[in-house]
Amino acid sequence: MLIDLAGQLGLSGKDLAIAKDYLEYNELGLSFDHVITQIYEYNVEINKALYSMVVDIASELKLPANEYDFLILLIKQEVS
Secondary structure, eight states: OHHHHHHHHTOOHHHHHHHHHHHHTTOHHHHHHHHHHHHHHTTOOBOHHHHHHHHHHHHHTTOOGGGTGGGGGGBOOOOO
């Protein structure tokens, strides 16, 4: 679940609770928007798995790429 992974990567408990509240009221789009906006606002480093999840959810919500592609900048580079 996107919310759980966002929490593991460092999104605050307050923001996770807000996103979960939106889900309880079946506000999937608001929950999604809140999570990705707060990840960006707080500059939370993400991994490719979270970004892939974002792309999948955005596709289900029929959102254009410009609604979430700003998160690409936050993908941490893997050290080889």
